[in-house]
Amino acid sequence: MKTILIAALWFGFIAIPFMGLKGLYLALAILIGWMLWMPIRRISESGIFNLSHRIQVIGGFLESKDRRVYITVMAVLLIAFPLVANNYWLDIVTLAGIYVILAIGLNVVVGLAGLLNLGFVAFYAVGAYTYAILSTYLNIPFWSALPAGMAISAISGVLLGFPALRLRGDYLAIVTLGFGEIVHLILNNWDSVTGGPNGIPNIAPPVIGSLRFDQPVHLYYLMLFFVMFTVVAVYRINNSRIGRAWVSIREDEIAAECMGINTFRMKLLAFAFGALWAGLAGVFFASKMRFVSPESFTFFESIIILCMVILGGLGSIPGSIAGAIILVLLPEVFRGIESYRMLAVGAVLILFMVFRPQGLFGGKGHPKKSSLDFLGTPLRR
């Protein structure tokens, strides 16, 4: 009690330059929050209402064989959704679908292979701009541009990964961040091709036969198709030899190499494979918005996607889906909190790392090292 009181007053005090004496309200808010939280924690610890356990049960269920029934019900509900929803909600859910694809793609890189990529949005941008340029300059239709966009994204993943993957974890993160920023700068300044800050307008929507996908309902079903395709493909590869190789690299790279895995090639594959889905999401995004500009591809997009993956649980596909849906829909449900969204994203990243590093659904999680390990030279660099 004494510690929390001091902590609350301390937070109030350091907030004074920014909030004035309102900083003291902050201290009060922290105290009240703690008082509300303590009983909840007590109850959940006593096992009557074990939230943490419940969530793990849900996560385990989603990974288990029984999920078929659940998936069928969800599929029916998703297909029937346009019957009850208006265009506004269809639009939001379609957007959420794009983020689901992005989060699953990043999950392959960060969650499975353990390579922190802070410039993931660059691949999304490459996909979107590839389609935008092919469509407006060369009149190439969506279905031909889609594989091209995915391929170019994957190739840019290889191009970045080839030099960068020799670096270890945190340096790799910084190099990918630099790559993301350079792509953003190029989009912003290469006016003759990318249109600079104004972006590229008048992108053609997807067309099959005589059907133009320009209504929210059409785009919604197209999104469902792409999400399903992504989930199935990524799920299959996760449970293959390649997926297991990625996990083993994440857990212990030296051991993985000793077991005969070509770690460099596998990491490169993870980079390219993750980028592929970002490319898909990018092409679809460009055809949905029918307009692209550098504003959609900032560093903060990368961070939001990362937050989705971490919130759901590193390495878990249902987790990535849930994380993406939560982070897109919550600001829509609570309209007032929209300006607090990024504040909450920051807090979520810290709190999850400190209290629940395995995320909502990730049951397996990272093993904790022994408490004295940090004193010695880390074995895993």
Next chain:
Amino acid sequence: MLLQQIINGLTLGAVYALIALGYTMVYGILELINFAHGEIYMIGAYISIIVIGYLTAIGFTIDNPFISILIAMVVSMFFVSSYGFTMEKVAYKPLRNAPRLSPLISAIGVSIFLQNFVMLTQGATDKVFPGVFSIEGFNIFNARVTYLQVFIIAVSVLLMFCLHLFVTRTRIGKAMRATALDKRMASLVGINIDTVISITFIIGSALAAAAGVMVAMYYGLVNYFIGYVAGIKAFTAAVLGGIGSIPGAMLGGVILGLVESLCASYISSEYKDAFAFGLLIIILLLRPAGLLGRQVVEKA
């Protein structure tokens, strides 16, 4: 023209060096890239503007411009050190035994949280630094040197000299060097590692705050997102000089300032930030140990 760019570059480089010191000290001890360090610098700039604004409102600055800048600097360094201290306790200390990616992700969280905290409490528009310092100066050959530039370089050199004395001559400095070399051994000989880490964060943050105050005076404008780009550039400077090495951070800062200033004027000012990022990528790929860093065996 060339001389002018060199002088501008040196001013910028002195500021980068101050911020880079915080990165390099934390990395030397914790092997953690403190991603939120740029935000610490931004908060320093904001607090100085708030303090100067207050002093101007009560009519103090008109008679004592120099003293009020000193007050702003001290207040800002004090509060920003508190932020650095708190940040370590909240976001990094619980993660000391976690896998390497966890503290990096929580550092990104701190960075975003602080940015948005400042935006929500202070507004998203540019803040103007009140014109306390006159923009007078003198000419050397055809280059213009303002007194402000002299002030920035002088204060930076003074602070770096103090840091050098602190690290090499005091007991705590010795403990810091020992901790950076080998944490387990240091704790066995009775050094309190937690205290050393806290002190490292406090000193690094205070230096970043000083840099923030001076940049706010130099450009006259601050915004809640200035910390991000400045942080990346200072990190580049730290890596360029050899991360973990204190003289390396100073050298790296000056080189980066000069490169940026010359590239911006002779090649392209639109891509001026891309040079810093490009330089960072090239150094990391070719010589990850930097100019003055010791070569470490890179394995997994």
